[in-house]
Amino acid sequence: MEQPIVNGGARDASGATFAVIGISNMPTDWAKVFSSLAGADLTLDGGANPGGGEQALLRAVTEAAATGAGRGDNPAAAIPPPSMSMTPPSVLNLNAYLMYALGKVARRRLTERLEARGLRLWHLTVMTLLADLGPQMKTALASRLDMNASDLVKIVNDLARIGQVDCVRDRTDRRRVVVQLTPEGRTYLAGLSAEIATADDELLAPLDAAEREQLGSLLRRVHGHLERPLAGLARGRGDGPPAPRTAS
Numbered sequence: 001m002e003q004p005i006v007n008g009g010a011r012d013a014s015g016a017t018f019a020v021i022g023i024s025n026m027p028t029d030w031a032k033v034f035s036s037l038a039g040a041d042l043t044l045d046g047g048a049n050p051g052g053g054e055q056a057l058l059r060a061v062t063e064a065a066a067t068g069a070g071r072g073d074n075p076a077a078a079i080p081p082p083s084m085s086m087t088p089p090s091v092l093n094l095n096a097y098l099m100y101a102l103g104k105v106a107r108r109r110l111t112e113r114l115e116a117r118g119l120r121l122w123h124l125t126v127m128t129l130l131a132d133l134g135p136q137m138k139t140a141l142a143s144r145l146d147m148n149a150s151d152l153v154k155i156v157n158d159l160a161r162i163g164q165v166d167c168v169r170d171r172t173d174r175r176r177v178v179v180q181l182t183p184e185g186r187t188y189l190a191g192l193s194a195e196i197a198t199a200d201d202e203l204l205a206p207l208d209a210a211e212r213e214q215l216g217s218l219l220r221r222v223h224g225h226l227e228r229p230l231a232g233l234a235r236g237r238g239d240g241p242p243a244p245r246t247a248s
Contacts, residue, residue: 135180
């Protein structure tokens with residue numbers, strides 16, 4: 001709930017008095033209000049308790065604005081704007097929060113680069129998996145990516161339509177149809193990866209090369225730790241033989 005930040009009184013040239021209360025969560029809001037009042041035909045009073053913290057702040061804001069106005073400056077510009085960050089400092093000690101907040105920014109910037117080419121994150125993921133592991137059946141792709149099979153088919157069809165992948169017969173088993181990158185797809189993926197790397201440069205600008213490598217190493221270790229249980233669950237669902245039925 002918002003609380004008064006500063007308060008006080010004001011008098012105009014006729015002697016009429018006004019109550020002045022600044023209520024806002026953002027210091028810049030009330031700073032602009034009192035800066036405007038300083039340029040008007042009003043006198044801001046110190047209040048009944050001139051030694052109080054709120055009244056002292058009121059006077060400080062008023063004096064700063066009046067000084068700027070006397071020099072012909074913009075009154076609002078005479079007061080340095082405070083930090084606009086609203087992130088509670090204590091939450092920055094929570095690694096889960098940091099990964100969530102940074103992940104949102106990273107995803108947005110990655111999405112922007114992909115959308116500029118008419119792609120989505122799934123398109124990039126499928127192309128990269130094919131580049132890393134070679135031709136794959138659609139069912140295997142869907143399983144590896146924990147993706148709905150019908151959604152995977154749509155992604156593959158999108159990539160095939162623009163010539164980045166082909167659906168061909170498996171060389172070792174002609175009954176199977178596999179998805180593979182085309183030569184154009186490999187070239188396209190290399191250019192796309194280089195473009196996406198610019199997002200890394202923007203996000204990690206405060207870090208030098210050694211720090212970036214260390215961060216990447218730590219993130220990959222955590223990712224591997226989280227991925228292993230999921231892989232075990234996937235194997236447990238489909239690889240083993242069905243459990244024998246018991247007689248009723």
